[in-house]
Amino acid sequence: MSDLLGAFEQAVLLAIVRLAANAYGRTILHEAQASLGRQVSAGAVYTTLDRLEQRGLVRSRLEQGTEARGGRPRRYYTVAAEGVSALNEARDTLTRMWSSIQWPAEIVR
Amino acid sequence: MREPDSPPRWAETVLETLLPCEDRQAVTGDLREEYAETVLPELGRWRADAWYLRQVLSLAPRRIFKEDGMRKMLLPVSVFNTVCGCWLITMEMLLRHAGYVARVAMDASISLVSLATILVILLHPGVRTERWFRLCGLPLIAIALWAFVRNARSTHFEGFVLIISLALTLQGVLLLVSLGKEPRGFRLGGMEGSR
Numbered sequence: 001m002s003d004l005l006g007a008f009e010q011a012v013l014l015a016i017v018r019l020a021a022n023a024y025g026r027t028i029l030h031e032a033q034a035s036l037g038r039q040v041s042a043g044a045v046y047t048t049l050d051r052l053e054q055r056g057l058v059r060s061r062l063e064q065g066t067e068a069r070g071g072r073p074r075r076y077y078t079v080a081a082e083g084v085s086a087l088n089e090a091r092d093t094l095t096r097m098w099s100s101i102q103w104p105a106e107i108v109r
Numbered sequence: 110m111r112e113p114d115s116p117p118r119w120a121e122t123v124l125e126t127l128l129p130c131e132d133r134q135a136v137t138g139d140l141r142e143e144y145a146e147t148v149l150p151e152l153g154r155w156r157a158d159a160w161y162l163r164q165v166l167s168l169a170p171r172r173i174f175k176e177d178g179m180r181k182m183l184l185p186v187s188v189f190n191t192v193c194g195c196w197l198i199t200m201e202m203l204l205r206h207a208g209y210v211a212r213v214a215m216d217a218s219i220s221l222v223s224l225a226t227i228l229v230i231l232l233h234p235g236v237r238t239e240r241w242f243r244l245c246g247l248p249l250i251a252i253a254l255w256a257f258v259r260n261a262r263s264t265h266f267e268g269f270v271l272i273i274s275l276a277l278t279l280q281g282v283l284l285l286v287s288l289g290k291e292p293r294g295f296r297l298g299g300m301e302g303s304r
Contacts, residue, residue, distance in 0.1 A: 025139035042143075043167025046136060065138050068145050070115070072138025 003055070005090045011035050012048045013087055016058060016077050024074040025049075049077060057083035114145040116161040124165045126232065140164055180230055183283040187226040190280055193273045194220030215252060219277065222249060226284060246284030253277035 005013065015031035016023040025046065033040045052058045058077050065072040079087075115121075124140070125133050140161065149157040197216040201209045222245045229242070253274040260270040 025136060026143050029139075029143070041167035042136070042140060042164040043169075046132070046168065062135065065134075066142070069138035069142045072134045072141070074138065075132075075135035 004093060005086050008032075008036075008044065009048055009052060010087065010090055012045060013052065013057065013079055013083055016079050016083075017087070021076075023077045028077065052083065053077075055082075056080055057086055114149055115141060116144045117158055120158070120161055120165055124168060127165070127169050136168065180287050183226060183280065183287055184230050186276055186280045186283065187223045187230070189276050190273070191220050191223040191227065193276070194223060197273075219249065219252065222284075223280065226280065243284055246281035249277050249281035249284065253281065 011032045012028060015028045015035065019027050019031055025042070028049070029040060029042055029045045032045060049058065049060075053060060057080055059080050060075050060077050062073045062075055065074055121137060121141070124137055128136055144157060144161055148160050151157075152160060194216045198213055198220065201213045201216065225242070225245075256270055256277075257274040260267055260274070
């Protein structure tokens with residue numbers, strides 16, 4: 001894996017993992033907002049989903065929509081095997097980076 | 110007539126226009142569902158409409174990023190040339206130097222071609238453009254070269270003419286080469302099962 005995942009990409013991928021079979025645009029937006037603790041725009045989420053799909057980290061499929069959506073279809077997302085590897089690698093990298101640091105880090109003046 | 114729990118119809122139409130057709134239904138459906146079930150009950154009509162407009166604005170650049178590099182470059186260049194064309198028309202009309210009518214006509218044609226390019230990119234992504242439209246790039250390049258040579262020969266060199274002629278040349282070349290093929294990774298057909 002040459003490109004490490006960014007924080008927002010990790011948030012979106014982890015949201016899809018947590019939501020499992022119910023991961024579509026709206027629920028991913030909610031989950032990403034909850035995990036990041038801030039408001040997130042729909043544009044940021046869909047752009048990230050596009051990028052992850054282009055990189056082969058997630059897959060999507062269309063399913064029939066509900067009445068609340070005016071019958072419009074839902075695009076459900078699942079994490080691909082490459083996405084799981086990327087998440088594992090991101091976590092390993094972070095763990096390695098933090099392993100030699102005592103927390104809370106002290107500011108040396 | 111607007112349904113009681115649906116976002117403003119015009120905003121939804123703008124969003125549908127901005128989105129690539131492969132995403133149009135799913136994304137507008139997500140936002141409509143969020144609007145009706147979460148945002149409207151929590152925020153009320155006005156603030157919910159404002160929320161919807163913010164989402165539309167946040168999704169606008171997405172259309173451009175789905176295009177390939179040359180189309181991405183063509184859009185800002187065309188916007189720049191449209192603005193410059195309008196500015197030149199205004200200045201010519203105000204100053205009315207000898208032969209201004211011919212120059213206004215030329216500036217108007219630049220603005221029209223540039224505006225048409227913007228509309229083609231935004232409204233018909235992923236579609237090969239007709240050859241006659243792509244060939245509009247040739248007169249743009251010719252006008253740019255003519256303006257550049259005229260500017261270089263004059264006693265007073267105008268920097269803005271150089272910049273506009275460079276932008277026109279770039280738009281002409283991009284028109285010729287980028288709109289004749291479908292952008293990479295762009296697929297039509299809003300309801301296909303997967304991308």
